[in-house]
Amino acid sequence: MSADSDKRLPLYLLAGFGVGAGLGLLVRGIGLSTEIPLQVANLAGEIFLRGIFMLILPLVVPMLLLGIQQLSETGAMGRVGWRAFWAIIGLTAIAAAIGLTLAKLFQPGATLSPAAQAQLLARFSTETLPQKHLSAAYILSLLPTNPFREVAMAFTPQQEGGLLAVVTFVLLFGIALARLPREETQSFYRLLEVVYKASLWLLIQIMRWIAPLGVAGLVFKAVVGLGWELFPLLGRYVATVGVGLLVQLIAVYSLFVWLFARRSPIQMLRESSPAILMAFSSASSNATLPTTLRVATERLKIAPPIAQFIVTLGATVNQNGTALYEGVTLLFLMQVFGVPLTFGEQIGVVGLAMLIAIGAAGVPGGSLPLLAGVLPLFGVPSGAIALIYGIDRFLDMLRTTLNVYGDLVIAAYLNRSYDGVSTD
Numbered sequence: 001m002s003a004d005s006d007k008r009l010p011l012y013l014l015a016g017f018g019v020g021a022g023l024g025l026l027v028r029g030i031g032l033s034t035e036i037p038l039q040v041a042n043l044a045g046e047i048f049l050r051g052i053f054m055l056i057l058p059l060v061v062p063m064l065l066l067g068i069q070q071l072s073e074t075g076a077m078g079r080v081g082w083r084a085f086w087a088i089i090g091l092t093a094i095a096a097a098i099g100l101t102l103a104k105l106f107q108p109g110a111t112l113s114p115a116a117q118a119q120l121l122a123r124f125s126t127e128t129l130p131q132k133h134l135s136a137a138y139i140l141s142l143l144p145t146n147p148f149r150e151v152a153m154a155f156t157p158q159q160e161g162g163l164l165a166v167v168t169f170v171l172l173f174g175i176a177l178a179r180l181p182r183e184e185t186q187s188f189y190r191l192l193e194v195v196y197k198a199s200l201w202l203l204i205q206i207m208r209w210i211a212p213l214g215v216a217g218l219v220f221k222a223v224v225g226l227g228w229e230l231f232p233l234l235g236r237y238v239a240t241v242g243v244g245l246l247v248q249l250i251a252v253y254s255l256f257v258w259l260f261a262r263r264s265p266i267q268m269l270r271e272s273s274p275a276i277l278m279a280f281s282s283a284s285s286n287a288t289l290p291t292t293l294r295v296a297t298e299r300l301k302i303a304p305p306i307a308q309f310i311v312t313l314g315a316t317v318n319q320n321g322t323a324l325y326e327g328v329t330l331l332f333l334m335q336v337f338g339v340p341l342t343f344g345e346q347i348g349v350v351g352l353a354m355l356i357a358i359g360a361a362g363v364p365g366g367s368l369p370l371l372a373g374v375l376p377l378f379g380v381p382s383g384a385i386a387l388i389y390g391i392d393r394f395l396d397m398l399r400t401t402l403n404v405y406g407d408l409v410i411a412a413y414l415n416r417s418y419d420g421v422s423t424d
Helices: 003-030 035-053 056-077 079-106 114-124 136-141 147-153 162-179 182-209 211-261 265-271 273-282 285-299 304-317 320-336 343-359 368-378 382-389 392-415
Strands: none
Touching: 003 035, 003 211, 003 382, 003 392, 035 182, 035 211, 035 368, 035 382, 056 162, 056 182, 056 304, 056 343, 056 368, 079 211, 079 304, 079 320, 079 343, 079 392, 114 211, 147 162, 182 211, 211 265, 211 320, 211 382, 211 392, 265 273, 265 392, 273 285, 273 392, 285 304, 285 392, 304 392, 320 343, 320 368, 320 382, 320 392, 343 368, 368 382, 382 392
16 A cells, blocks of 8 residues: 555545445435445445454464564563563553543443444344353353364354454463574564565555445444434543543653653653654554654663664554553443443453554554454444444544553663663
8 A cells, every 4th residue: 555545544434434424314314215225335344344354363363473472582681671571561451451440430332222222233233142251161261172163163153262262372372482492483483474464465455445435334324223323422432532541641651751760751751752743643653663763762862772672562562552442442332232241351351452452453443353353252243343443543543642652651661771770
């Protein structure tokens, strides 16, 4: 995809959202028959969703294995590497927990009537999806006896183990791979990178050529069922994500910078502004990488080895903003479709948000295929992801900004312990 077409993609998605919403309101307003329009909309939406689903496993498996490889290499840097590991895991967990807490507090998706919920479920799903409750049998189902069967069953209506069981196996297999000598696994990791890059290219093409029509069709189905009620619903969702990102930025990062990096949070923000602006405009951690490295070494005076290590690693696995966004989105869609969660299942949502964030591609919309894949695990139809597709680009800009700033925050902290010399 060219740079110009990449910049136009958000406009195409927004246009698809607008066309779908406008036609849905028009059909409702003048009382036209919805049978044929819904068939056309369903076809467009289903083609788009199937294109996304066919890439979930080719994206998930390489991303998780490569992410584990990168995290395992932190041990090669000794104390600095382990501090990086725990800082990434800790801040990501805090971000996901903030998203969960705010979604539970504000209840952005819990304002629909039972009738509206039933109508949405009928529009987005033709089958009854199972709700998995925390139990001994469910926990055992996460440890697959036959991983290949789980891969085959991952997207069937029964969801017998499915994607979570596959993720469990991949995580364990990734840890085993990381323990082997580098010379024995190097060729395998190169193959994983090829699979990942090819899958990512296909994802970008689907987003460019199919997503606008698919989003229009799926949003049309939602608006035919909800009408104007959809827009304040999305407004509350966006506000919840925005407040969560602000809390992570102002409260969590500022406290971390002050306590552990021993720097002024205000000065840190000011010096990081070029990378922050680049992240906001591009919505891509990978595209921002050169700017982030320059800011780290030239403006923040971070040692080049530390900057190169954590900024490169962070562009893949340190996705605090994405973890927060995923936590809010999962709970929002569960609230919209009236799916209750126990406390244990809420903890599971936090863990899933962290996994999706670590595995997400550092490109606009890279986390959405993974998010769509886990929705059926909670009894939410995967097509529900279309409710947020049209406005995702704006949220992507916000969360990428937090992701990139988080890399600089951790780099500033690690810089203090580099070679045991304080750089204050």
